Amino acid sequence: MLGGIGGRRRRGRQRMRWLDGITGSMDGTRDYSPRQMAVREKVFDVIISCFKRHGAEVIDTPVFELKETLTGKYGEDSKLIYDLKDQGGELLSLRYDLTVPFARYLAMNKLTNIKRYHIAKVYRRDNPAMTRGRYREFYQCDFDIAGQFDPMLPDAECLKIMCEILSSLQIGDFLVKVNDRRILDGMFAICGVPDSKFRTICSSVDKLDKVSWEEVKNEMVGEKGLAPEVADRIGDYVQQHGGVSLVEQLLQDPKLSQNKQALEGLGDLKLLFEYLTLFGIADKISFDLSLARGLDYYTGVIYEAVLLQPPARAGEEPLGVGSVAAGGRYDGLVGMFDPKGRKVPCVGLSIGVERIFSIVEQRLEALEEKVRTTETQVLVASAQKKLLEERLKLISELWDAGIKAELLYKKNPKLLNQLQYCEETGIPLVAIIGEQELKDGVIKLRSVASREEVDVRREDLVEEIKRRTSQPLCIC
Amino acid sequence: MADRAALEDLVRVQGERVRGLKQQKASAEQIEEEVAKLLKLKAQLGPDEGKPKFVLKTPKGTRDYSPRQMAVREKVFDVIISCFKRHGAEVIDTPVFELKETLTGKYGEDSKLIYDLKDQGGELLSLRYDLTVPFARYLAMNKLTNIKRYHIAKVYRRDNPAMTRGRYREFYQCDFDIAGQFDPMLPDAECLKIMCEILSSLQIGDFLVKVNDRRILDGMFAICGVPDSKFRTICSSVDKLDKVSWEEVKNEMVGEKGLAPEVADRIGDYVQQHGGVSLVEQLLQDPKLSQNKQALEGLGDLKLLFEYLTLFGIADKISFDLSLARGLDYYTGVIYEAVLLQPPARAGEEPLGVGSVAAGGRYDGLVGMFDPKGRKVPCVGLSIGVERIFSIVEQRLEAELLYKKNPKLLNQLQYCEETGIPLVAIIGEQELKDGVIKLRSVASREEVDVRREDLVEEIKRRTSQPLCIC
Numbered sequence: 001m002l003g004g005i006g007g008r009r010r011r012g013r014q015r016m017r018w019l020d021g022i023t024g025s026m027d028g029t030r031d032y033s034p035r036q037m038a039v040r041e042k043v044f045d046v047i048i049s050c051f052k053r054h055g056a057e058v059i060d061t062p063v064f065e066l067k068e069t070l071t072g073k074y075g076e077d078s079k080l081i082y083d084l085k086d087q088g089g090e091l092l093s094l095r096y097d098l099t100v101p102f103a104r105y106l107a108m109n110k111l112t113n114i115k116r117y118h119i120a121k122v123y124r125r126d127n128p129a130m131t132r133g134r135y136r137e138f139y140q141c142d143f144d145i146a147g148q149f150d151p152m153l154p155d156a157e158c159l160k161i162m163c164e165i166l167s168s169l170q171i172g173d174f175l176v177k178v179n180d181r182r183i184l185d186g187m188f189a190i191c192g193v194p195d196s197k198f199r200t201i202c203s204s205v206d207k208l209d210k211v212s213w214e215e216v217k218n219e220m221v222g223e224k225g226l227a228p229e230v231a232d233r234i235g236d237y238v239q240q241h242g243g244v245s246l247v248e249q250l251l252q253d254p255k256l257s258q259n260k261q262a263l264e265g266l267g268d269l270k271l272l273f274e275y276l277t278l279f280g281i282a283d284k285i286s287f288d289l290s291l292a293r294g295l296d297y298y299t300g301v302i303y304e305a306v307l308l309q310p311p312a313r314a315g316e317e318p319l320g321v322g323s324v325a326a327g328g329r330y331d332g333l334v335g336m337f338d339p340k341g342r343k344v345p346c347v348g349l350s351i352g353v354e355r356i357f358s359i360v361e362q363r364l365e366a367l368e369e370k371v372r373t374t375e376t377q378v379l380v381a382s383a384q385k386k387l388l389e390e391r392l393k394l395i396s397e398l399w400d401a402g403i404k405a406e407l408l409y410k411k412n413p414k415l416l417n418q419l420q421y422c423e424e425t426g427i428p429l430v431a432i433i434g435e436q437e438l439k440d441g442v443i444k445l446r447s448v449a450s451r452e453e454v455d456v457r458r459e460d461l462v463e464e465i466k467r468r469t470s471q472p473l474c475i476c
Numbered sequence: 477m478a479d480r481a482a483l484e485d486l487v488r489v490q491g492e493r494v495r496g497l498k499q500q501k502a503s504a505e506q507i508e509e510e511v512a513k514l515l516k517l518k519a520q521l522g523p524d525e526g527k528p529k530f531v532l533k534t535p536k537g538t539r540d541y542s543p544r545q546m547a548v549r550e551k552v553f554d555v556i557i558s559c560f561k562r563h564g565a566e567v568i569d570t571p572v573f574e575l576k577e578t579l580t581g582k583y584g585e586d587s588k589l590i591y592d593l594k595d596q597g598g599e600l601l602s603l604r605y606d607l608t609v610p611f612a613r614y615l616a617m618n619k620l621t622n623i624k625r626y627h628i629a630k631v632y633r634r635d636n637p638a639m640t641r642g643r644y645r646e647f648y649q650c651d652f653d654i655a656g657q658f659d660p661m662l663p664d665a666e667c668l669k670i671m672c673e674i675l676s677s678l679q680i681g682d683f684l685v686k687v688n689d690r691r692i693l694d695g696m697f698a699i700c701g702v703p704d705s706k707f708r709t710i711c712s713s714v715d716k717l718d719k720v721s722w723e724e725v726k727n728e729m730v731g732e733k734g735l736a737p738e739v740a741d742r743i744g745d746y747v748q749q750h751g752g753v754s755l756v757e758q759l760l761q762d763p764k765l766s767q768n769k770q771a772l773e774g775l776g777d778l779k780l781l782f783e784y785l786t787l788f789g790i791a792d793k794i795s796f797d798l799s800l801a802r803g804l805d806y807y808t809g810v811i812y813e814a815v816l817l818q819p820p821a822r823a824g825e826e827p828l829g830v831g832s833v834a835a836g837g838r839y840d841g842l843v844g845m846f847d848p849k850g851r852k853v854p855c856v857g858l859s860i861g862v863e864r865i866f867s868i869v870e871q872r873l874e875a876e877l878l879y880k881k882n883p884k885l886l887n888q889l890q891y892c893e894e895t896g897i898p899l900v901a902i903i904g905e906q907e908l909k910d911g912v913i914k915l916r917s918v919a920s921r922e923e924v925d926v927r928r929e930d931l932v933e934e935i936k937r938r939t940s941q942p943l944c945i946c
Contacts, residue, residue, distance in 0.1 A: 026575060026599055031614055034566035034625070041567075057543035058550075062534050062646050063572055063603075063630065084603075085592040086518070087634065088494050088511045092535050094572075094593075105540055108532040116543070121572065125596065137571050337532060376564040392665075392787035399562055399673065400789070406564035409658030425564075 028126065028136030034373035039361050040139075040353075044119065046168045047141050047351060051117040054161055056143060059116050061101040063123075067091040073100050073336070075199075075296045080124045094123035098142040099297075099333070099348070106146055106344055107337035113147025113344075115154075135354060144348030146334070152268055155301050155329060156275035158349045162305055162325050163281045165351060171359045173308040174324065176284055177241070179291035180269055181298050181328070183250075186262025187289070190255045191233035193226065199296075200224050205238050208290035209306070209322075213239055241288040244273035265300070272301065293326060300329030301347070307359075325351045372426040377469045379427050380407045381418040383434040383444075388412070390433045394443070394461075398431075401462045403469075405431075422448045429465060483521055490514045498636075504588070537635065537645025548870050549648075549862075553628065555677045556650050556860060560626040563670055565652060568625050570610040572632075576600040582609050582845070584708075584805050589633045603632035607651040608806075608842070608857070615655055615853055616846035622656025622853075624663075644863060653857030655843070661777055664810050664838060665784035667858045671814055671834050672790045674860060680868045682817040683833065685793055686750070688800035689778055690807050690837070692759075695771025696798070699764045700742035702735065708805075709733050714747050717799035718815070718831075722748055750797040753782040774809070781810065802835060809838030810856070834860045892918045899935060 082094040145154040327349030334344035591603040654663040814834040836858030843853040
């Protein structure tokens with residue numbers, strides 16, 4: 001069985017284009033082979049059990065929304081939305097993320113509070129050639145808490161969840177950068193950034209995790225027309241990162257502490273750090289003034305988790321994976337959907353699972369772990385010809401008893417082929433029917449790994465198979 | 477401003493004209509022409525960016541799943557997936573859209589129900605209409621000659637929900653298929669076994685699986701005198717026999733579709749029959765039918781199938797029904813459909829009128845349509861109609877989810893009772909001083925002080941029974 005076709009992304013090489021000519025694979029999308037599904041299921045299990053552990057409910061929404069629902073929510077990125085053809089009915093677009101559908105769901109159902117997760121694919125007409133490794137159809141795992149609560153408690157829980165998930169996935173050390181939209185606003189204001197340049201300066205500052213300050217400054221001054229002294233003032237701030245002590249320090253900063261917005265942000269961050277310390281994760285959190293990521297709708301705390309040392313085999317180039325999760329507070333979005341403009345404050349996070357899939361896939365390959373794609377416990381086999389009837393009867397008994405079993409679709413299969421099938425697919429046991437054994441009322445039960453065989457009475461077979469397979473199956 | 481208002485009026489009127497034509501089932505050309513006019517008018521209105529609108533609905537024919545509905549869905553999928561896994565199936569997934577060309581020419585008349593994506597300068601795309609064509613494309617693309625796979629995902633059809641009540645435009649399909657060249661009828665029998673296992677496990681009431689064969693239908697129509705050109709349309713009339721009487725079906729065939737009355741009568745002699753393997757035996761002896769090579773092949777395979785189904789212990793649930801003429805063009809052999817016998821209803825409530833809950837068949841020619849060399853990969857499979865099953869299960873479950881946000885202890889306890897949380901770990905000032913947590917059982921209302929360091933252990937011990945939703 002071919003695995004990984006169209007699904008593996010290697011540095012410097014685009015997805016295998018020879019497939020495109022044959023039968024219509026599409027740019028930026030991929031099938032999930034059974035092997036990739038096994039990886040995906042493993043990753044989702046970890047994520048979902050964490051969400052459930054924190055009491056989240058789950059919802060689902062349609063793959064498309066009314067075009068008007070998505071209009072005006074994504075700023076410049078709106079051009080990346082997939083529209084459906086106007087076929088005479090409503091104008092529709094494929095969802096671009098899970099947050100806007102969530103806001104629409106809250107407003108539509110007049111909900112004022114909910115803690116929900118949503119795992120589903122979203123669609124963006126990115127150019128895969130230009131942004132290497134970027135798919136047009138990809139999974140998002142979102143967790144959001146909507147409602148008016150005492151400050152920073154839900155925000156802290158979101159960060160706790162993010163850390164729990166990334167730890168459980170065992171994909172290496174990570175760091176969560178935290179900042180606040182109000183601190184950014186206030187900081188730019190006191191540095192002298194004109195309101196009109198706010199967004200574009202934000203996006204320059206955000207590049208500091210990839211390029212040097214000199215380059216960022218050049219872009220702001222040279223390309224975006226910012227006054228050099230303003231850029232320098234920004235530089236004094238945004239190159240700083242640290243723990244709660246940095247928060248304290250900035251609360252004392254003569255200029256920043258004059259700015260009401262920045263003070264609000266700093267105060268909330270201070271409270272947040274107290275909660276994160278109680279949650280035992282403060283050592284994973286870094287207050288980073290250069291974090292200026294993301295969509296227009298964040299209104300308070302923003303955060304992004306990055307892997308510190310992408311796992312690589314010796315001598316192999318690091319994956320360059322970057323961000324694996326992100327989120328923040330967005331208090332104004334639901335109000336955009338409510339006719340009376342009623343606000344429902346929200347805070348949430350999104351796990352970048354596609355990157356995590358690749359990392360886990362690579363890890364399994366590196367360890368040369370065999371990933372089983374079925375859970376079959378026993379193959380029902382025959383040792384001689386003309387035993388099909390007996391195989392069918394036996395396998396039916398096993399299925400009715402809840403045992404996972406297969407048989408070859410051959411009337412008279414060779415024993416060797418049946419054993420080989422088990423080795424290829426990882427089936428651990430074979431129940432062999434033979435003429436003599438039939439007369440004796442027994443079935444020969446064989447362990448594929450050890451090759452040991454033992455005669456088991458027909459009536460004891462189900463019990464014996466269950467006993468031997470009661471260890472939870474491990475895929476890896 | 478006035479111009480715009482006048483233009484909006486024209487758009488509205490034209491939109492109504494298009495809707496009217498569709499309802500009257502006007503010709504495709506006429507509809508296309510009027511739609512083109514509508515699009516031109518809309519284009520004149522220009523883009524509508526930035527105008528705040530309060531659209532609080534999902535698109536027509538689609539719905540959100542609330543947490544309650546998700547609980548039902550998860551329960552149903554668990555049953556279905558564990559059955560698929562029990563039979564050794566792997567799982568795959570494919571994109572929500574396919575190249576338009578991939579879907580073209582596979583669905584006959586139903587092609588007009590396909591959702592297209594707008595031409596935005598790249599490849600022309602359409603949303604998948606089912607999971608079978610993507611499966612065939614996947615097989616051909618990966619040059620696979622055999623696989624046993626399941627696939628659970630949503631598919632998209634621009635049905636008119638108003639006219640066919642309860643029909644969604646976005647809905648789940650649960651497909652299981654076996655591809656490959658094997659000894660006859662073994663995979664086909666396993667598909668039927670799986671269908672029966674699933675429907676039994678779901679406990680949605682008694683069901684029956686009707687079985688027929690495309691070759692028997694073909695042969696039967698041939699010997700009755702149905703012209704080849706009328707085959708498909710006569711098929712669709714015969715298929716209505718599960719809902720209407722033979723008289724009505726005959727009238728449609730003769731009156732509307734121009735079939736000779738004596739041909740209709742001959743068809744009637746056959747299609748009103750259903751039974752077990754004895755009917756297969758009987759037809760194998762039928763003087764006319766046994767002269768037809770195709771029918772003989774079909775009957776022979778059905779006889780073998782019944783042998784296997786007996787060994788699988790499900791023969792009593794299977795009915796060989798000559799009026800089963802369902803489904804898409806691509807079936808080439810055995811076809812089957814499961815129906816609920818007695819839709820479960822509470823006393824006094826109307827039965828759901830659910831009809832078919834699962835269906836499938838053999839389709840040996842589909843993969844070959846995707847292979848450059850036309851290499852065939854025989855396939856047989858089934859599809860579970862989960863949306864109908866969701867409604868049935870939803871009706872049965874009493875679970876309710878409520879939200880409370882008041883921190884008063886009484887309200888916290890009430891929240892537990894309403895949502896089914898079995899334990900409460902209560903923190904109190906005195907207990908904090910004593911280094912204990914009060915652990916309360918919601919069901920029994922008993923409280924016991926547990927040392928802080930023993931709490932995790934104690935909770936795990938008490939919750940080690942698997943939780944039950946119902």
